[in-house]
Amino acid sequence: MNSDEKPILRIKGLNKFYSGGFQALKDINLEIEKGEIVALLGPNGAGKTTLISVVCGIVNPSSGTVSVDGYDIIKDFRKTRSIIGLVPQELTTDSFETVFNTVGFSRGLFGKPPNDEHIEKVLRSLSLWNKKDDMIMTLSGGMKRRVLIAKALSHEPTVLFLDEPTAGVDVNLRKDMWEIVHELKAEGVTIILTTHYIEEAEEIADRIGVINNGEIILMEDKEKLMAKLGKKQLILDLCDRLSAVPESMADFELELSDNGLQLVYTFTTQRDRTGITALMDDLKLEGIVFRDLNTTQSSLEEIFVNLVEESS
Amino acid sequence: MNIYGVMAIYKFEMARTKRTLVQSIVAPVITTSLYFIVFGAAIGSRIDQVSGISYGAFIVPGLIMLNLLTHSISNASFGIYFPKFVGTVYEMLSAPVSTLEVVLGYVGAAASKAVILGVIILITANFFIDLKIAHPIMMMVFILLTAVSFSLFGFILGIWADNFEKLSVVPMLVVTPLVFLGGSFYSTDMLPQPWQTISHFNPVLYLVSGLRWSFYEISEVSVMLSLASILVFMFACLGVVYYLFKTGYKLRS
Numbered sequence: 001m002n003s004d005e006k007p008i009l010r011i012k013g014l015n016k017f018y019s020g021g022f023q024a025l026k027d028i029n030l031e032i033e034k035g036e037i038v039a040l041l042g043p044n045g046a047g048k049t050t051l052i053s054v055v056c057g058i059v060n061p062s063s064g065t066v067s068v069d070g071y072d073i074i075k076d077f078r079k080t081r082s083i084i085g086l087v088p089q090e091l092t093t094d095s096f097e098t099v100f101n102t103v104g105f106s107r108g109l110f111g112k113p114p115n116d117e118h119i120e121k122v123l124r125s126l127s128l129w130n131k132k133d134d135m136i137m138t139l140s141g142g143m144k145r146r147v148l149i150a151k152a153l154s155h156e157p158t159v160l161f162l163d164e165p166t167a168g169v170d171v172n173l174r175k176d177m178w179e180i181v182h183e184l185k186a187e188g189v190t191i192i193l194t195t196h197y198i199e200e201a202e203e204i205a206d207r208i209g210v211i212n213n214g215e216i217i218l219m220e221d222k223e224k225l226m227a228k229l230g231k232k233q234l235i236l237d238l239c240d241r242l243s244a245v246p247e248s249m250a251d252f253e254l255e256l257s258d259n260g261l262q263l264v265y266t267f268t269t270q271r272d273r274t275g276i277t278a279l280m281d282d283l284k285l286e287g288i289v290f291r292d293l294n295t296t297q298s299s300l301e302e303i304f305v306n307l308v309e310e311s312s
Numbered sequence: 313m314n315i316y317g318v319m320a321i322y323k324f325e326m327a328r329t330k331r332t333l334v335q336s337i338v339a340p341v342i343t344t345s346l347y348f349i350v351f352g353a354a355i356g357s358r359i360d361q362v363s364g365i366s367y368g369a370f371i372v373p374g375l376i377m378l379n380l381l382t383h384s385i386s387n388a389s390f391g392i393y394f395p396k397f398v399g400t401v402y403e404m405l406s407a408p409v410s411t412l413e414v415v416l417g418y419v420g421a422a423a424s425k426a427v428i429l430g431v432i433i434l435i436t437a438n439f440f441i442d443l444k445i446a447h448p449i450m451m452m453v454f455i456l457l458t459a460v461s462f463s464l465f466g467f468i469l470g471i472w473a474d475n476f477e478k479l480s481v482v483p484m485l486v487v488t489p490l491v492f493l494g495g496s497f498y499s500t501d502m503l504p505q506p507w508q509t510i511s512h513f514n515p516v517l518y519l520v521s522g523l524r525w526s527f528y529e530i531s532e533v534s535v536m537l538s539l540a541s542i543l544v545f546m547f548a549c550l551g552v553v554y555y556l557f558k559t560g561y562k563l564r565s
């Protein structure tokens with residue numbers, strides 16, 4: 001079963017109708033490779049949490065199949081659930097338990113024998129060690145979020161779901177989170193996270209998926225996505241009006257705008273050479289002088305907003 | 313079998329009791345003592361004997377039943393209702409634990425607590441009256457079966473309830489009246505007809521009668537009938553629990 005080439009998560013034809021008939025997931029097909037970090041973006045109510053909840057066993061699928069590491073989530077629920085860790089979107093913790101005990105509880109619940117060293121390691125990595133004997137109710141919101149992460153990591157999962165892990169979290173914890181995600185990736189853990197912060201997806205994901213109205217409208221390598229849609233433009237404000245782009249510079253596919261007062265060069269940062277230096281040399285040769293220059297780039301945010309608008 | 317999972321739930325539930333030690337141990341000791349002072353000593357001194365034994369001794373099985381029932385139900389129902397209420401139930405739903413294991417953890421803990429409580433009451437009673445137990449093993453069997461069955465019932469109640477009112481209404485409006493009308497503190501043959509006959513439709517009567525038999529060898533219905541009825545009730549609850557998890561009723565949408 002367990003082979004490296006197989007996707008760690010495979011979702012086929014997944015539909016979810018909530019009681020009342022509302023369809024929250026529409027024919028979801030998705031494969032995620034071992035060790036990948038996938039970010040799921042999508043507006044409120046898109047179905048991100050529902051998707052995660054189905055894979056984790058909290059919500060029953062209406063139709064379709066989901067397998068984790070080759071095991072079916074319903075037939076082999078013990079197998080799949082013991083390798084999955086989940087940090088839920090909502091801050092739901094016990095109140096009167098101590099931090100250490102609640103993390104130990106999670107480890108047991110997921111079928112692992114007690115291992116205080118592992119719990120200590122997890123708590124230290126989340127800067128929770130000095131709070132280990134504190135009652136959870138005495139912690140701040142951000143600290144509680146850390147406790148939820150510690151609980152999810154308590155049983156050494158190889159697939160980790162983070163449902164908006166950085167919502168309502170300060171810059172420090174967000175940076176900590178990213179670091180933890182990178183460390184886990186280095187250990188071979190597959191991570192699927194949802195977020196509303198595009199820069200977060202840009203920062204840590206290998207692949208980015210966009211969900212809207214229960215459908216996956218895009219699933220693409222981050223780099224490719226940025227390359228395909230993330231064009232960059234260099235805009236030169238000229239000192240003298242130009243009537244046409246000189247023949248010798250046709251290769252650059254420049255555009256003239258603002259009545260000949262602006263030259264626009266479109267390039268991608270993905271290539272090793274952007275051609276900017278060559279362009280500058282040619283401009284000098286042609287005696288074209290500019291007073292100002294700036295570059296613009298479509299961010300993931302723009303890409304995302306455009307996509308969601310198109311699909312709605 | 314996820315033994316660690318069962319143990320985690322069990323330990324968690326028992327720890328909850330430890331935090332409320334006063335409420336779980338001191339309170340029953342005080343109420344039991346009050347019962348003996350009021351019913352046993354004050355009123356009991358005017359009631360000569362019931363079915364040939366002193367009134368104080370007569371009420372011991374009833375008192376134990378009353379506590380077993382109410383505490384089994386409230387412990388188990390609260391144990392599963394609370395995680396639903398605060399949302400921490402997500403973890404149990406996403407954990408590799410089967411229905412049986414969840415039930416073992418919650419019901420096991422609730423039943424353990426009820427049994428401990430029963431023993432505490434027994435010890436307390438010993439201070440007030442001269443206790444004689446004719447069939448100690450049968451007594452433990454009755455106490456155990458009752459604790460398990462009603463913990464299962466409480467568990468079902470906790471899953472079914474979606475607000476605190478529902479959680480408390482069943483114990484208050486159903487269980488307490490049944491216990492009081494079930495011959496816990498009197499023998500039903502002291503009742504006029506038709507109440508005597510009606511009493512025999514009260515399931516709690518069979519429990520109290522069985523437990524009382526294990527103490528004093530007196531009973532209102534045959535011991536086997538008592539045993540059978542508690543077993544039927546237990547399996548009925550097991551069936552319902554199985555169905556609840558099979559369908560994800562009120563837990564998984």
Ligand SMILES: Nc1ncnc2c1ncn2[C@@H]1O[C@H](COP(=O)(O)OP(=O)(O)OP(=O)(O)O)[C@@H](O)[C@H]1O
Pocket residue numbers: 018019020022024042043044045046047048049050051089565
């Ligand atoms: N238990 C439920 N019963 C009925 N409808 C539900 C239930 N849970 C979610 N929904 C609906 O399903 C849709 C998807 O919800 P979901 O929580 O998956 O969205 P989301 O993408 O996680 O949103 P957010 O970014 O706000 O967390 C929403 O329209 C929501 O109202």
Ligand SMILES: [Mg+2]
Pocket residue numbers: 048049050089163
């Ligand atoms: Mg969500």
